[in-house]
Amino acid sequence: MALCSVGRPLLQNTRHALGWFFKQKQTFCCKVHDSQEEEIRKKLQLFPGGSIDLQKQESGIAVMTVNNPARMNAFSGSMMTELEERVCELETWTEGKGLIVQGAAGTFCSGSDLNAVRAISNPQDGMKMCMFMQKTLTRLLRLPLISVALVEGKALGGGAELTTACDFRLMTSDAMIQFVHKHMGLVPGWGGAARLVRIVGSQNALKLLAGSRKVDPDFGKQIGLVDDVLTVGEGNTLVDTERWLSQFTKGSAPVIRAVKKVVLSGRELSLDEALTTERHVFGTVWGGPANLEALARKTKHK
Numbered sequence: 001m002a003l004c005s006v007g008r009p010l011l012q013n014t015r016h017a018l019g020w021f022f023k024q025k026q027t028f029c030c031k032v033h034d035s036q037e038e039e040i041r042k043k044l045q046l047f048p049g050g051s052i053d054l055q056k057q058e059s060g061i062a063v064m065t066v067n068n069p070a071r072m073n074a075f076s077g078s079m080m081t082e083l084e085e086r087v088c089e090l091e092t093w094t095e096g097k098g099l100i101v102q103g104a105a106g107t108f109c110s111g112s113d114l115n116a117v118r119a120i121s122n123p124q125d126g127m128k129m130c131m132f133m134q135k136t137l138t139r140l141l142r143l144p145l146i147s148v149a150l151v152e153g154k155a156l157g158g159g160a161e162l163t164t165a166c167d168f169r170l171m172t173s174d175a176m177i178q179f180v181h182k183h184m185g186l187v188p189g190w191g192g193a194a195r196l197v198r199i200v201g202s203q204n205a206l207k208l209l210a211g212s213r214k215v216d217p218d219f220g221k222q223i224g225l226v227d228d229v230l231t232v233g234e235g236n237t238l239v240d241t242e243r244w245l246s247q248f249t250k251g252s253a254p255v256i257r258a259v260k261k262v263v264l265s266g267r268e269l270s271l272d273e274a275l276t277t278e279r280h281v282f283g284t285v286w287g288g289p290a291n292l293e294a295l296a297r298k299t300k301h302k
C-alpha cells in the first residue's frame with residue numbers, strides 16, 4: 001500500500017503521458033496518408049463492389065464482416081480501402097476489448113478479387129496494392145483488441161492471409177484454409193507469410209505455402225494455426241464465437257487492452273524494448289480502477 005500511495009502521482013503522470021502518446025499515434029495513423037498511398041487508394045476505388053461492415057457492440061466486442069457474397073467475399077479494390085477505414089475506426093474505439101472477423105453468407109473470403117487483380121497486374125500497381133494491404137493488416141493485428149477470425153466455408157489466398165492478422169482462429173468443422181498463392185504463380189504479399197511463420201513455425205509454413213496444402217480443422221489444430229473448432233449445425237456460430245472470445249475479454253477494457261499491448265510488444269520488439277513497453281503499460285493499470293477494486297475485494301484466486 002505504501003508503494004501504491006507514494007508512487008501514485010508519478011504513475012498518474014506516466015498514465016497521462018502514455019494516454020497522450022497513444023492519442024497522438026492514433027491521430028497520426030488516421031489522418032496522415034502519404035501521396036503514394038493516396039494514389040493507390042484512388043486506383044483501388046476504381047474497382048468497386050461489396051463492403052466491409054463493422055458493428056461495435058456494447059459488450060466491447062466488434063464484429064467486422066467481409067461482405068461480397070456474389071464473389072465468395074473476394075476483396076474488391078473499394079473493400080481494401082474500406083478495410084483500412086474500419087481499422088482506423090477501431091484504433092480510436094477506446095471502449096473496445098475484442099474483435100471478430102468473419103465473412104458474409106457462411107464463407108470467409110476467397111482472397112483478392114481476380115477481376116481487380118487482372119486489371120492491376122503490372123508490377124508497380126501490384127507492389128502498391130501489396131504495401132497498402134500489408135500496412136492495413138499490420139494495423140489490424142496491432143489493434144489493442146483481442147481478435148479472432150471466424151472461418152466458415154473457405155479462406156483462400158488473401159483470405160487465408162487475413163486469418164493470420166488476427167490473434168486467434170476458429171474454424172467450423174467443414175471449413176478450409178488454403179494459401180493458394182503458389183497455384184496462382186504468387187507468394188503471399190499481404191504479410192501472410194511472415195505472420196504464418198510466427199504462428200506455425202517455418203517447417204509448417206513451408207508445407208502450407210510450397211505445397212498449397214489444404215488446412216482442415218484437424219490439421220489446423222495439429223500445427224497450431226487453429227485454436228478451436230465449432231461444430232456445424234449446433235447453434236449459431238457467431239454467438240458461439242462471441243462466447244469463446246468472452247473468456248479473454250471479460251473484465252475491464254483498460255486491463256484487456258493492456259494485456260494485448262504487452263503480448264504484442266513481446267511478440268514484435270527486442271527483449272529490452274519489450275521490457276520498457278511492459279513497464280509503461282504496467283504503469284497505465286497499476287493503481288487504476290480495476291486494480292483498486294480487486295485490492296478492495298481482497299480477491300482470492302482459488
Ligand SMILES: CCCC(=O)SCCNC(=O)CCNC(=O)[C@H](O)C(C)(C)COP(=O)(O)OP(=O)(O)OC[C@H]1O[C@@H](n2cnc3c(N)ncnc32)[C@H](O)[C@@H]1OP(=O)(O)O
Pocket residue numbers: 070071072074110111112113114115154156157158159180181184186187188189190
Ligand atoms: C495477395 C492476394 C492473393 C490472392 O488472394 S489471389 C486470389 C486467390 N483466390 C482464388 O483464386 C479463388 C478462385 N475461386 C475459386 O477457387 C472458387 O470460385 C471458390 C472460391 C473455391 C468457390 O467455388 P464454388 O463454390 O464452386 O463457386 P464459384 O466458383 O461458382 O464462385 C462463385 C462466384 O464467385 C466468384 N469468385 C470466387 N472467388 C473469386 C475471386 N477471388 N475473385 C473474383 N471472383 C471470385 C466466381 O467467379 C463466381 O462468380 P460467377 O458466379 O461465375 O459470376
